[in-house]
Amino acid sequence: MSTKDDELLKELALEEYKYGFTTDIEMDIAPKGLSEDTVRLISAKKNEPEWLLEWRLKALRHFQQMQMPTWQNFEHPDVDFQDISYYAAPKTKPKLDSMDEVDPELLSTFAKLGIPLDEQKILAGVVAVDAVFDSVSVKTTFREKLKEQGVIFCSFGEAVQEHPELVKQYLGSVVPQTDNIYAALNSAVFSDGSFVYIPKGVRCPMELSTYFRINAENTGQFERTLIIADEEAYVSYLEGCTAPMRDENQLHAAVVELIALKDAEIKYSTVQNWYPGDKDGKGGIYNFVTKRGMCKGDNSKISWTQVETGSAITWKYPGVILKGDHSVGEFYSVALTRNKQLADTGTKMIHLGKNTRSKIVSKGISAGLSHNSYRGLVKIGPGAENSRNFTQCDSLLIGDRCGAHTFPYIESRNKTAKLEHEATTSKIGEDQLFYLTQRGIDPEKAVGLIVNGYAKEVLNQLPMEFAVEAQKLLAISLEGSVG
Amino acid sequence: MLSIRNLHASVEAKQILKGLDLEVKAGEVHAIMGPNGSGKSTLGNVLAGREAYEVTAGEVLLDGKDLLELSPEDRAREGVFLAFQYPVEIPGVSNINFLKTALNEVRAYKGLPPLEAKEFLNKVKERQKLVEFDAKLANRSLNEGFSGGEKKRNEIFQLAMLEPKLAILDETDSGLDIDALRIVARGVNQLRSKDNAFIVITHYQRLLDYIVPDFVHVLYNGRIVRSGTKELALELEEKGYDWIKETVDAEGAV
Ligand SMILES: Nc1ncnc2c1ncn2[C@@H]1O[C@H](COP(=O)(O)OP(=O)(O)O)[C@@H](O)[C@H]1O
Ligand SMILES: [Mg+2]
Numbered sequence: 001m002s003t004k005d006d007e008l009l010k011e012l013a014l015e016e017y018k019y020g021f022t023t024d025i026e027m028d029i030a031p032k033g034l035s036e037d038t039v040r041l042i043s044a045k046k047n048e049p050e051w052l053l054e055w056r057l058k059a060l061r062h063f064q065q066m067q068m069p070t071w072q073n074f075e076h077p078d079v080d081f082q083d084i085s086y087y088a089a090p091k092t093k094p095k096l097d098s099m100d101e102v103d104p105e106l107l108s109t110f111a112k113l114g115i116p117l118d119e120q121k122i123l124a125g126v127v128a129v130d131a132v133f134d135s136v137s138v139k140t141t142f143r144e145k146l147k148e149q150g151v152i153f154c155s156f157g158e159a160v161q162e163h164p165e166l167v168k169q170y171l172g173s174v175v176p177q178t179d180n181i182y183a184a185l186n187s188a189v190f191s192d193g194s195f196v197y198i199p200k201g202v203r204c205p206m207e208l209s210t211y212f213r214i215n216a217e218n219t220g221q222f223e224r225t226l227i228i229a230d231e232e233a234y235v236s237y238l239e240g241c242t243a244p245m246r247d248e249n250q251l252h253a254a255v256v257e258l259i260a261l262k263d264a265e266i267k268y269s270t271v272q273n274w275y276p277g278d279k280d281g282k283g284g285i286y287n288f289v290t291k292r293g294m295c296k297g298d299n300s301k302i303s304w305t306q307v308e309t310g311s312a313i314t315w316k317y318p319g320v321i322l323k324g325d326h327s328v329g330e331f332y333s334v335a336l337t338r339n340k341q342l343a344d345t346g347t348k349m350i351h352l353g354k355n356t357r358s359k360i361v362s363k364g365i366s367a368g369l370s371h372n373s374y375r376g377l378v379k380i381g382p383g384a385e386n387s388r389n390f391t392q393c394d395s396l397l398i399g400d401r402c403g404a405h406t407f408p409y410i411e412s413r414n415k416t417a418k419l420e421h422e423a424t425t426s427k428i429g430e431d432q433l434f435y436l437t438q439r440g441i442d443p444e445k446a447v448g449l450i451v452n453g454y455a456k457e458v459l460n461q462l463p464m465e466f467a468v469e470a471q472k473l474l475a476i477s478l479e480g481s482v483g
Numbered sequence: 484m485l486s487i488r489n490l491h492a493s494v495e496a497k498q499i500l501k502g503l504d505l506e507v508k509a510g511e512v513h514a515i516m517g518p519n520g521s522g523k524s525t526l527g528n529v530l531a532g533r534e535a536y537e538v539t540a541g542e543v544l545l546d547g548k549d550l551l552e553l554s555p556e557d558r559a560r561e562g563v564f565l566a567f568q569y570p571v572e573i574p575g576v577s578n579i580n581f582l583k584t585a586l587n588e589v590r591a592y593k594g595l596p597p598l599e600a601k602e603f604l605n606k607v608k609e610r611q612k613l614v615e616f617d618a619k620l621a622n623r624s625l626n627e628g629f630s631g632g633e634k635k636r637n638e639i640f641q642l643a644m645l646e647p648k649l650a651i652l653d654e655t656d657s658g659l660d661i662d663a664l665r666i667v668a669r670g671v672n673q674l675r676s677k678d679n680a681f682i683v684i685t686h687y688q689r690l691l692d693y694i695v696p697d698f699v700h701v702l703y704n705g706r707i708v709r710s711g712t713k714e715l716a717l718e719l720e721e722k723g724y725d726w727i728k729e730t731v732d733a734e735g736a737v
Contacts, residue, residue, distance in 0.1 A: 429571070430534070430535075431571045432571050432573055434531075434533055434534070434555060435567065435570065435571045435573070436573070436581070436585075437554070437555040437556040437559065438531050438532075438555055438556075438558075438559050438564075438565055438567075439559055439564075439581075439585035439641065439645065440556055440559035440560045440585050440586075440588045440589040440592070440645070441556060441581075441584055441585050441588050442556055442588060443556065445584065445588070449573070449576050449580075449581065449584065450573060450576065452575070452576070453573055453574055453575025453576035453577075453624065453625075454574060454575055455575070456575035457575070
């Protein structure tokens with residue numbers, strides 16, 4: 001590739017983060033450090049029942065005995081768990097009945113993020129939003145309308161108070177406390193998050209959406225999301241995330257559990273744009289989350305779609321346990337890394353039931369000095385007669401100083417299973433760029449077009465409004481001044 | 484319109500164009516013929532501003548403006564269009580979306596607002612008909628999985644949409660069967676006007692039966708060694724390039 005294109009591609013890799021403002025709000029922040037007292041404090045602040053406190057304390061004991069994993073394709077950063085505050089909440093009590101009671105600073109933060117908290121603007125009633133600001137859920141819109149259909153969409157904290165039986169039944173049923181060290185940590189100190197229950201036979205009438213924002217300094221965000229689709233229910237859920245620019249790394253260790261009962265379907269989409277750190281790799285979010293769904297009933301379906309552009313380090317493997325016969329798991333992912341970002345992401349498809357099917361489409365995009373790894377496990381249990389997996393795993397390189405890696409693992413214990421794997425690696429070619437610029441298209445836009453074309457199969461899975469947003473995000477993430 | 488004087492250009496330190504002169508006026512069609520490797524595609528790439536091609540001497544003016552100063556996208560916006568000898572595939576990028584982006588960028592450069600969706604679609608429909616381009620292809624990903632001939636026809640469709648001042652067709656005829664060739668030629672003829680000009684690069688006299696040129700030039704060893712009218716193409720067809728090579732090499736020896 002010629003020098004000018006090289007330079008262009010280099011610059012494209014350096015575009016600044018647009019969501020890096022902080023919000024000046026009086027915060028109630030727990031002192032740094034992690035101990036039984038911290039856990040008791042969080043539980044007390046949230047006025048939790050005794051069983052939940054016990055559950056948290058048990059998780060803490062697991063956490064204290066677990067070791068940091070060593071298998072990942074990057075050097076694990078030193079995280080000082082005693083140097084983090086595990087609870088931060090806006091001082092104004094955020095459980096509100098109308099928008100008027102929300103702190104105007106907070107509203108303006110959400111406005112800057114483009115989050116439609118203003119109810120009239122919420123896409124004419126097609127999206128309901130729950131916004132999580134640091135540790136607490138600020139506002140859940142459209143609750144009344146959803147209630148008419150029996151849909152519960154509220155903050156996790158409220159669910160604990162109002163629907164303890166559901167929480168107790170499903171919490172930790174898909175991601176056990178001992179799953180990994182960050183899941184254990186989350187189970188001990190999780191602050192808030194979203195809760196969804198769709199009753200039997202109900203198609204949720206609108207997209208449900210949560211926006212997460214880390215604002216306070218030196219705090220971690222440990223939200224917990226639990227979504228249950230009862231028999232024959234359907235829900236499409238979207239989460240978006242941003243954080244201010246800070247020189248220190250911030251830890252985000254969420255747990256998301258999805259449960260689909262017989263004939264139910266859950267679509268879970270993520271547009272992740274946590275602060276990635278500056279061009280030298282200073283600051284940024286460590287995004288270490290555990291997301292898993294359980295196709296518990298026959299003919300159920302869970303699909304994950306993720307567009308990952310942020311975070312200094314992303315480390316996540318949204319997976320599906322295909323327990324019900326004829327159940328379907330899908331994973332569609334675009335992960336874009338630039339500068340010194342690291343992403344190690346993929347999925348786990350665990351086939352247990354008969355005739356289960358899974359599909360994995362992973363599109364990595366690496367620019368700058370970043371490293372982007374796909375890591376996927378397809379596991380076929382002995383009882384998973386006639387299961388199928390199709391995996392397609394593509395990498396796109398921008399420039400020649402970045403890396404793309406794939407680590408597909410297969411464990412099959414049933415001979416009737418059929419597994420297909422396809423992988424490609426390509427570079428944005430000088431010839432493609434020249435073709436587009438020769439037609440009058442600006443080089444940056446040209447890169448945006450090529451990248452969006454490459455990611456199209458995944459973007460097509462997103463609900464329409466968010467597909468547009470994700471396309472812009474991908475283009476913006478690669479934007480830079482052209483010399 | 485286009486004025487090329489003493490153009491020297493090299494690729495990877497190898498001198499390819501060695502003093503090329505060419506004047507093209509508005510309303511004219513110039514054919515450029517010549518043996519393989521003589522520098523025809525290089526000329527197209529140099530005019531379009533491809534990075535790997537370094538101009539070492541000479542000048543190129545488009546309506547008095549120094550073309551060599553401009554970036555590839557600005558040259559395109561000024562009205563230079565290159566129909567590629569080998570159009571690339573760009574997976575996932577819809578042909579239509581690409582054209583809309585290109586058209587609106589060119590319009591923005593000229594200070595025009597973007598075309599309304601309806602106007603744009605009308606134009607697509609009308610131009611598709613003009614160059615007999617399959618609507619199904621227009622809606623597919625850009626050149627992805629197109630046959631060689633379909634790619635070439637897509638170049639002409641883009642040409643019809645963008646309406647450049649100066650179009651350079653680089654062996655658009657190669658890989659086309661006779662029917663496709665006729666269709667492409669008919670499209671080009673309909674697009675010809677007193678305000679635009681075409682440089683048609685070809686190996687074969689065949690295309691020139693359909694797109695009748697005002698001038699024919701023979702490019703050999705980086706220079707235009709013969710210029711004439713369409714009879715020159717016939718003579719070339721009859722006597723072959725060896726005739727040119729021999730006479731030119733003999734002249735050089737003198
Ligand atoms: N990108 C390139 N890199 C290296 N050599 C090239 C490149 N483009 C053209 N050339 C060389 O320049 C000469 C002229 O090529 P070209 O302009 O393609 O000829 P034509 O189109 O007349 O067949 C050939 O020797 C060819 O190998
Ligand atoms: Mg050629």
